Each structure stands twice: as C-alpha cells, then as structure tokens.
Amino acid sequence: MFQKFSMLSAAANADAIPVVSFVVVPLNLAGVVLPFDLVLYAGCGVRMAACGPCSNDEARCLLAVWQQPAPCRGRWVGSVLAIAWLLLPRRLTGGFG
Numbered sequence: 001m002f003q004k005f006s007m008l009s010a011a012a013n014a015d016a017i018p019v020v021s022f023v024v025v026p027l028n029l030a031g032v033v034l035p036f037d038l039v040l041y042a043g044c045g046v047r048m049a050a051c052g053p054c055s056n057d058e059a060r061c062l063l064a065v066w067q068q069p070a071p072c073r074g075r076w077v078g079s080v081l082a083i084a085w086l087l088l089p090r091r092l093t094g095g096f097g
Contacts, residue, residue, distance in 0.1 A: 003068040008058045019050040 006012075027043030058064055071079075 003070055005066045005068070006064065007066050008061060008064050012055065012058055015054050016051045019047065023047075023050070 024043045024047045027039050027046065031037065031040035031043060
C-alpha cells in the first residue's frame with residue numbers, strides 16, 4: 001500500500017467519470033424513485049458494459065502500479081534531521097535554512 005502509485009488512474013478516471021456521471025447516477029436516482037428494480041439493474045449493466053472491459057485491461061497491465069522502494073534507514077534519519085534543522089529558528093542555525 002505504501003510507496004505505490006497508480007500509473008493508469010488518470011486514464012481510468014477519464015473513462016469512468018463521464019459514464020458514471022451522465023448515465024449510471026441518473027439511472028440509479030430513477031431506480032430509487034420508481035417502484036421496480038429494472039432501472040437499477042440497467043444502471044449496473046451500463047456501467048459494466050462501458051467500463052468493465054477497460055478496467056480489466058488496465059488491471060492486467062504490468063505497468064499499472066509503480067512501486068517506489070522504501071528508503072534505507074540512513075537516508076530516512078538524515079532527512080528527518082534536515083527537516084528538523086530547517087524548522088529551527090534562524091538564530092539557532094546561524095542564518096542558514
């Protein structure tokens with residue numbers, strides 16, 4: 001979960017947001033008001049038909065997730081000390097920082 005970044009999230013959102021916003025949400029709102037469930041099933045079917053194949057292809061892509069290796073302990077301690085030094089008042093650091 002940590003040190004990971006989705007490389008395809010922008011493409012997946014560009015594909016899914018218009019479908020969900022303009023088709024699925026209105027069908028689901030109509031399904032809440034109407035006394036039968038066919039509209040809710042239609043909304044689910046539209047979403048699966050429009051976004052399902054692209055989602056499956058993106059999930060199978062080897063470059064879908066970029067993983068950053070965790071920093072070694074020395075770099076982590078050094079960066080914490082550097083940040084602490086930058087947060088000190090100017091009088092204590094000699095005017096640097």
